[in-house]
Amino acid sequence: QVQLVESGGGLVQAGGSLRLSCAVSGRTLSSFAMGWFRQAPGKERAFVAGFNWSGGTPSYADSVKGRFTISTDNAKNTVYLQMNSLTPEDTAVYYCAADQAKYFTSRPRSSYEYWGQGTQVTVSS
16 A cells, blocks of 8 residues: 655745655655645645656746755655745645656646645745
């Protein structure tokens, strides 16, 4: 049974940083393309960043490009989202997701078969 567990969310001031973690169990991280999504109150869940095993570069939403970085630690079966220069507009519940089409990064959330429970990120002004 595949499980994804996020951690690392919290309250931070504008301009600050947070690192989110997503621990994968049940299968190896290399079995999946991984994505981070976020959902702000009253908004749709949206793609933030994604990583696949094709050897290409990670993908980012325009709103986070240059500020957020997705990375993996295969030994720990964990994917991370480093978030810098946070603004109040980054406030949301952040979710990690796994897609069995591991050589391609998909942006629609419907492409992802497995989801974590989410972690709250709140950025104060």
